[in-house]
Amino acid sequence: MTGLLAVHAHPDDETLSTGALLATWAAAGRPVTLVTCTRGERGEVIGAELAPLEGDGPALAAHRTGELAGALSALGVRDHVFLDRLVGVTGPVEDSGMEWLDVGRAGPSSDRSQNAFVDVPVDVAARAVAELVLDRRPDVVVGYEPGGGYGHPDHVHAHRVMQRAVELAAAAGHRVPAVLWAALPEDDLRSGYRVVAEAPWDGMAAPDPDGPLPSAAVPAEQVDVEVDVEPVLDRLLAAFDAHPTQIQAVRRLPHPGTVAGLALSNAVLQPVLARECYRFAPGRPPGDVRWPAGVSARAARR
Numbered sequence: 555m556t557g558l559l560a561v562h563a564h565p566d567d568e569t570l571s572t573g574a575l576l577a578t579w580a581a582a583g584r585p586v587t588l589v590t591c592t593r594g595e596r597g598e599v600i601g602a603e604l605a606p607l608e609g610d611g612p613a614l615a616a617h618r619t620g621e622l623a624g625a626l627s628a629l630g631v632r633d634h635v636f637l638d639r640l641v642g643v644t645g646p647v648e649d650s651g652m653e654w655l656d657v658g659r660a661g662p663s664s665d666r667s668q669n670a671f672v673d674v675p676v677d678v679a680a681r682a683v684a685e686l687v688l689d690r691r692p693d694v695v696v697g698y699e700p701g702g703g704y705g706h707p708d709h710v711h712a713h714r715v716m717q718r719a720v721e722l723a724a725a726a727g728h729r730v731p732a733v734l735w736a737a738l739p740e741d742d743l744r745s746g747y748r749v750v751a752e753a754p755w756d757g758m759a760a761p762d763p764d765g766p767l768p769s770a771a772v773p774a775e776q777v778d779v780e781v782d783v784e785p786v787l788d789r790l791l792a793a794f795d796a797h798p799t800q801i802q803a804v805r806r807l808p809h810p811g812t813v814a815g816l817a818l819s820n821a822v823l824q825p826v827l828a829r830e831c832y833r834f835a836p837g838r839p840p841g842d843v844r845w846p847a848g849v850s851a852r853a854a855r856r
């Protein structure tokens with residue numbers, strides 16, 4: 555069976571950046587494994603009702619663990635593990651928080667805990683993930699590009715851990731045929747910004763369609779793998795709704811390129827594109843993968 559293994563930093567990232575892929579894979583009856591590196595205990599919290607959780611690390615960790623379970627149930631993913639269970643450390647591996655160090659450059663919080671994920675050496679975390687890869691033997695491993703999607707230090711670290719884990723697993727006997735980096739095609743993304751900016755809802759702000767793009771954005775010709783979101787949109791929307799501390803204003807949209815919109819704690823709308831896109835990790839020609847219906851990959855360019 556062609557398995558998929560995803561590596562993510564916090565609860566909600568599995569849904570926000572790879573939700574359609576996970577749901578499509580699971581709906582095809584194929585194995586999906588998710589590693590979540592932290593419980594997101596430094597995250598901002600949306601809404602007055604849940605606001606007391608913000609700043610209370612253990613309480614927010616417990617709450618977001620429950621949200622993640624709900625999202626995975628919606629996506630159909632049953633095999634989930636937190637990184638600290640793999641590493642075997644005492645105490646949780648924690649969210650490192652994020653501070654803007656400079657325009658467009660983020661770093662971990664200066665007051666992060668001593669168990670912060672960014673302080674777990676890449677090789678220590680990667681060895682643990684590599685063991686899981688050797689056990690599950692996935693055909694596809696998926697995560698972020700080197701910028702971590704938008705620069706959060708836990709995402710950047712998760713990228714490094716994933717890449718190193720794949721190397722270690724290959725050295726130990728399982729070469730993962732395809733490593734995917736989540737990507738956003740620039741033109742689709744700007745079109746999506748325009749769609750949600752046309753008539754903002756629920757008091758959310760509109761994004762600037764001509765503003766800077768996140769690090770995951772790439773020219774369309776760099777996209778290697780596409781997932782058709784519509785067939786799994788109900789599952790995806792249910793998974794968004796399972797993360798109410800992190801995701802708000804989820805709305806389905808009657809637009810061919812932008813099938814929904816939502817906002818995070820910054821209360822700025824963002825589009826959910828009709829195609830969830832990925833790049834093959836560069837310099838690593840993909841091997842044979844039997845992609846499930848709804849996922850299309852173009853032949854390797856290298």
Ligand SMILES: [Zn+2]
Pocket residue numbers: 563564567706709
């Ligand atoms: Zn995250």
